[in-house]
Amino acid sequence: MATVQVSEAEKVYILHGIRDDLRVDGRGCEDYRHMEIETDVVSNTDGSAKVTLGHTAVLVGIKAEIGKPRPMVPNEGYLEFFVDCSANATPEFEGRGGEELGTELSNTLYRVFNNKHSLDLRSLCISPGEHCWVLYVDVLLLQCDGNLYDAMSVAIKAALFNTKIPRVNISSDDEGGKEIELSDDPFDCMRLDVENVPCIVTLCKVGHRHVVDATLQEKACSVASLLISVTHKGAVTCARKVGGGSLDPESVFEMTEAGKRVGKALHAPLMALLRQEESLGMKRHKVGFLG
Amino acid sequence: MPTDTKRVRGPEVSQSPVLFGCRPAAVLPSHGPRADGRQRDQADVRPVFVRCGLVSQANGSAYMEAGSTKLMCCVYGPRETERKDETDMKCGRLTTDMRLAPFSCPVRGSWIQGTQDKDLSLMLYESLQPAVCLQKYPRSQIEVSVMVLENSGSVLAHAVTCASLALADAGIEMYDLVLGCSLCQDAGSYVVDPTYAEETSCGSGGGLTVAFLPSLNQISGLQSDGEMSEETLTAGVRTCIEGCYKLYPVIQQALIQALRRAAPPPSES
Numbered sequence: 079m080a081t082v083q084v085s086e087a088e089k090v091y092i093l094h095g096i097r098d099d100l101r102v103d104g105r106g107c108e109d110y111r112h113m114e115i116e117t118d119v120v121s122n123t124d125g126s127a128k129v130t131l132g133h134t135a136v137l138v139g140i141k142a143e144i145g146k147p148r149p150m151v152p153n154e155g156y157l158e159f160f161v162d163c164s165a166n167a168t169p170e171f172e173g174r175g176g177e178e179l180g181t182e183l184s185n186t187l188y189r190v191f192n193n194k195h196s197l198d199l200r201s202l203c204i205s206p207g208e209h210c211w212v213l214y215v216d217v218l219l220l221q222c223d224g225n226l227y228d229a230m231s232v233a234i235k236a237a238l239f240n241t242k243i244p245r246v247n248i249s250s251d252d253e254g255g256k257e258i259e260l261s262d263d264p265f266d267c268m269r270l271d272v273e274n275v276p277c278i279v280t281l282c283k284v285g286h287r288h289v290v291d292a293t294l295q296e297k298a299c300s301v302a303s304l305l306i307s308v309t310h311k312g313a314v315t316c317a318r319k320v321g322g323g324s325l326d327p328e329s330v331f332e333m334t335e336a337g338k339r340v341g342k343a344l345h346a347p348l349m350a351l352l353r354q355e356e357s358l359g360m361k362r363h364k365v366g367f368l369g
Numbered sequence: 370m371p372t373d374t375k376r377v378r379g380p381e382v383s384q385s386p387v388l389f390g391c392r393p394a395a396v397l398p399s400h401g402p403r404a405d406g407r408q409r410d411q412a413d414v415r416p417v418f419v420r421c422g423l424v425s426q427a428n429g430s431a432y433m434e435a436g437s438t439k440l441m442c443c444v445y446g447p448r449e450t451e452r453k454d455e456t457d458m459k460c461g462r463l464t465t466d467m468r469l470a471p472f473s474c475p476v477r478g479s480w481i482q483g484t485q486d487k488d489l490s491l492m493l494y495e496s497l498q499p500a501v502c503l504q505k506y507p508r509s510q511i512e513v514s515v516m517v518l519e520n521s522g523s524v525l526a527h528a529v530t531c532a533s534l535a536l537a538d539a540g541i542e543m544y545d546l547v548l549g550c551s552l553c554q555d556a557g558s559y560v561v562d563p564t565y566a567e568e569t570s571c572g573s574g575g576g577l578t579v580a581f582l583p584s585l586n587q588i589s590g591l592q593s594d595g596e597m598s599e600e601t602l603t604a605g606v607r608t609c610i611e612g613c614y615k616l617y618p619v620i621q622q623a624l625i626q627a628l629r630r631a632a633p634p635p636s637e638s
Contacts, residue, residue: 149384185488193575193596302499304591314602315575317593324499324587327610331603338599 084298092299093285101289101296108340110291115232115348116365117240117355125241128367129233132293133223136230138215138237142244144258145212147203155202155210159187161217161230168222176219183217183230186278190231190307190316195274197238204246209258211243224294227305231278232348238275239352242267276307276315277344279337283325288333290340304333308341310349385476403560403567405436412611414550414562417619419531421538421627429539431623433531436564437521442531444539446511461506465494466514467528473520475565489525496529496549496580496590502542511541522564526551529580529590530616537624545582546620547589550612552577552605554597559605561612577602579609583617 084092092102099107111132120126123139130136147154161183163176170176191197202211215237217230245261245268261267282292282300289296292303301323307316317334319325325333355362400409407413415436424430427443447461467489471478482490493515501511513536515528526549533547553563555574560567568576575595582589588610593602 181484181487182491185484185491189592189594192594195596309596313596313598315594315596317577317591317602319495319588319591321495322498324582324585324589325591327586327588327606330588330591330606334599334602 082294082298084295088295089299092296096284096287096289096296099287103293105291107287107289108336110228110344111293113229113232115236115351115355117236117352119364119366124243125237125239127233127236127240129229129236130221131223131225131229131232131291133221134225134229135220136226136233137218137220138230138233139218140237140241141214141216142211142241143214144204144209147207147210151199152207153203154199155212156199157191157197157213157215159184159191159215159217161187161219163219166221167219171219183226186227186305186316186318187215187217187230187234189318190276190278193315195313196276196309196315197274198271201268201270202243204258205248205256208256213238213241222294224297225280225291227278227280228291231276231307232344235272235275235277235348236352238270239272239356241270243270244268273349274309274311276309276313277341277348278305278307278316279341279344280305280320281333281337283323283329283333288329288336290336304330304337306334306337306341308338308344310342310345312338312342314338400558405564407560409558409560412550412561412608412615414612414615417527417616419534419620419623421534421623422631427535427539429535429537429541431531431535431538433527433534435521435523435527435562437519438517438523438527439519439521440515440517440524440528440531442513442515442528442535444511444513444532444535444541446539447506447509447541450508450510457508459507460503461508462510463494463498463501463503464510464512465490465497465532466512467493467517468515469517469520469524473517489528492525492578492590492592493528493532497532497536497547499587499589500533500543500545500547500582501536502544505542511536511539520565522566522568523549523551523562523578525549525578525592526562526580530620534620534623538627545585545587546617547580547582548613548616548620549578549580549590550609550616551579552609552612554595554601554605559601559608561608577605577609579606579613581610581613583613 114130117127119128120139124142125140128137161180163171163180165172245266247259250256281288282303284300302321302325305318418434421431423432424443429444432441468486513532517524529547529549552559552561553576575597577593580590
């Protein structure tokens with residue numbers, strides 16, 4: 079991943095600051111950086127969102143396509159995740175350099191959504207065993223400044239909220255063959271219920287404390303971090319230790335508790351914000367990439 | 370190529386019958402003792418069989434069986450890094466490669482490393498790396514490869530244990546052994562060290578794998594999926610740690626045995 083060089087003196091400065099609950103940019107230990115969210119930024123997708131968190135920028139596009147349901151679950155659609163680390167973010171990602179990080183991120187996303195309640199997959203089914211909607215969630219990292227996981231999960235939640243899947247009519251002809259007809263009206267669409275979609279909170283262990291939303295400098299000072307994905311009710315859908323160090327069991331428990339608290343607090347304002355943006359409708363002033 | 374028009378051709382797409390044959394396994398009892406007689410809600414791990422030094426070419430190797438989960442691990446190194454541009458002057462490089470043999474699961478897999486194998490390799494790497502004194506091996510690399518011969522559940526947890534044993538057998542300096550334990554949570558109760566059937570039937574619950582350094586009391590790897598509350602997660606981690614401690618004497622014994630075999634004590638005569 080993109081890394082920065084931090085000298086010993088800088089490390090001491092950051093460590094002592096965090097010990098006293100004051101970080102280099104003035105935040106407390108459980109505060110996020112300034113976050114900007116904009117949905118419906120790419121017109122060719124069925125749903126899209128762009129999230130900037132400090133200097134980290136993530137763009138998510140969701141395309142819905144008709145596919146065949148998995149044989150084990152004939153009455154459900156499914157999601158496919160792909161994370162692209164473009165060379166825009168850091169030159170290290172050029173060529174196949176970003177591939178490893180991309181697989182790691184997308185595997186984590188599969189795990190985060192690997193439960194029955196995150197998203198109602200049954201609503202994606204068109205006709206059991208034959209056709210279903212497949213949502214291709216493509217994540218593009220535009221800038222890396224730490225805390226990719228959190229930015230990515232917020233962007234995915236916003237993009238899923240924004241996703242409009244066209245309604246389909248199934249008509250069967252005389253010979254028993256089925257025909258799928260897409261609705262012509264662009265406003266006649268199905269929306270997804272994103273209430274239960276989890277958000278990832280990454281906690282970095284720095285010294286004896288842990289911080290939320292670490293910058294690259296802070297990340298360089300930490301030995302290990304714990305990421306947990308939390309739903310709005312506080313259920314944990316995925317937990318993972320990332321990074322080279324090991325953690326004390328007690329601090330793992332402390333970090334899960336803090337992660338749950340922070341994650342629960344993140345959902346309500348996010349949903350309110352998304353609904354508010356939605357209510358503006360066509361009048362909304364689009365910011366795009368230059369804002 | 371001329372086709373035989375008289376022949377009734379099969380459908381173009383087909384699915385393995387195993388996919389549908391697995392279904393009855395989904396109705397495992399959700400209370401009372403488990404299918405193999407172990408208790409629920411307890412750190413009741415399967416008996417394990419471990420042995421070091423099976424592969425003579427490798428610097429260290431280990432074989433492990435837990436129930437019918439069978440896996441072997443080889444450690445090569447420390448040796449010079451192959452790619453000069455990745456040489457680190459200060460500390461060594463640890464590489465991990467974990468593969469599931471195509472015949473290890475009920476459904477045949479492919480020989481090419483898929484995303485699941487890559488994910489497992491990464492988890493193995495993150496669990497082992499904190500335990501290895503890599504700063505003692507500058508400019509060199511240590512390769513760990515795990516092959517799962519039979520997947521009967523809790524593969525990652527046992528792979529971690531097996532790999533740390535192989536590293537110890539290779540004489541790589543480590544801070545501590547790494548032990549792995551996993552559990553599956555299903556409708557209010559949990560099963561420790563689940564079998565493949567239990568793993569696949571726990572649809573609604575979640576799975577948890579913990580890698581633990583027993584004498585330093587540190588968690589080096591943690592991974593969970595599925596939906597669980599924070600309290601269950603905390604309780605699950607505690608149970609996994611308990612499970613790891615049960616494994617500890619067996620692994621120590623295996624190491625001592627391997628050492629005795631390599632350097633037999635002088636005879637009394």
